[in-house]
Amino acid sequence: MFEPVLLRNMEVPDGHLLATYEAGGGYQALAKALREHTPDEIIDLVKQSNLRGRGGAGFPTGMKWSFVPKRAGKPKYLCCNADEGEPGTFKDRLIMERDPHQLIEGMAISAYAIGAETAYVYIRGEYVLAIRRLEQAIAEAHAKGYLGTRILGSDFSFVVHIHCGAGAYICGEETAMLDSLEGKRAQPRLKPPFPAVEGLYASPTVINNVETLACVPHIVARGPGWFRGIGPEGSPGPKLYCLSGQVLKPGLYELPMGIPLRELVEDHAGGPPPGRKIKAVIPGGVSAPLIPERGLDVRMDFDSLAAAGSMLGSAGVIVIDDSTCMVKVATRIIEFFHHESCGKCTPCREGLNWVVKVLRRVEAGQGTPGDLEQLEALCKGIFGNTFCALGDGAAMGLRAALAHFEHEFVAHIKERRCPFH
């Protein structure tokens, strides 16, 4: 049986309090890290574990940390990406609400590894409860000497601040997040320089997702071999899957990386409502291209999903049953990207505006025979030509919907109505 670690305090009453966390062995990994390991050794442990970032792109965490220059002559920063704007995703919220110390301990160990003394948690402003719990947890950790100066009698000092976002999906993109933290409009920056070298206030900065950081104490406590022993070699570890949409048991599930999507949806999340069949599943938040029912045997890890033409992304699994119009789903997804486009580059700003207009028309039964070619052409103009991955995500999502459900688009245009209404 797989033993959940990230969610082990989820159902525990007062799981958000320090006393509960300590009773479960909390902060012993931090103590161990400070007592037994140099920062370089921690980076090495994380490299050996093969932990890949849980924020979407799956970049190896240990490698990212090793890019931080050892002697920069400037303060270094750790930023925790708790913006969680990807529709279908709610894992980071639940970690912060129910087990915030797990994140704080992970941040302290990570900061020690990269040599940062200050961290900002960039958390979306809507998450009022998570913000309150995290504030409380930071204060508790301070009072107990897990944060602050000379932590646990070592030479390591570290403080964590919360920075609340104000409702813009693009803030989740790491370089836009840095601009937002610097008090500017959140717009992505040109890379290189990469944040590890020149990030917040032009200082070396590591940006990691909440779940990524929450994995770190467990890697230190149980060893990289334990982590690598779970799931596939190329992207191992325990993983949080967010299940939502037309499924009987929506919720947050911790299971190994590489679990078949079908097992996740049908066994763990209870499958579609009675009398319904699954039509398609979005495996990684709306940026991830959807997978039609026949493709559900794919494994849920970075490499398998990429090979299947989709992405693990944020592991926001959205289940769509056969009562749903795919043109409507595609339209709503593109409306989201259009609304959230930061406006910096033309293919995204203008292209998505146009795509939304065409899709709305098709959905309303007013499409014209040339509309599908028009959409293809627009996707071609957007994909690969945008400044950040937001535009790419939108184009990939639409292409998948067009490829797998072309008949539904065609039916809307031919019948001049939505066949589902």
Add this chain to the structure above:
Amino acid sequence: MREKIEAAAARYPDQRSAIMPALLIAQKEYGYLPGPVLEEVADILGVERIWVYELATFYTLFHTAPVGRFHLQLCDNVSCMLRRSEDLLGHLEAVLGIERGGTTPDGLFTLSTVECLGACEMAPVMQVGDDYLGNLDIARIDALLDRLRAAAEQATDADLAAAGSAGK
């Protein structure tokens, strides 16, 4: 407000970083962010006014126009849409007699649709003030409106005066 903003600003090496936290503080204080409040924020932080305007108009949680006493923010992104948030929107529009984006004439309710609230496991979801309300259906929405109306009536005259003068 000044003390709160100054305390927030102490967390950053650069005052410009404190604009966003300062706007959140100011909005809590005044209910929304009219021009003079934006200018006050700029003055407290000693930063360019244009920087403050820039942020107040970029981020969706900042309101430069007044909103109702209770802001009903219904998510209509994919996971909520798949669980029929649309029906709830229709119902809210009908019973409140306003369209999305509107405010009731008594100033009690503003109705908005928002992008994913990050709580899709309890779709359909609505945020009201600081609270998330999930697994919504029409009965729950009606109960909520009754509760909010009752809360508004119970508020003392002093509360109402304070709420009414907010932002003036």
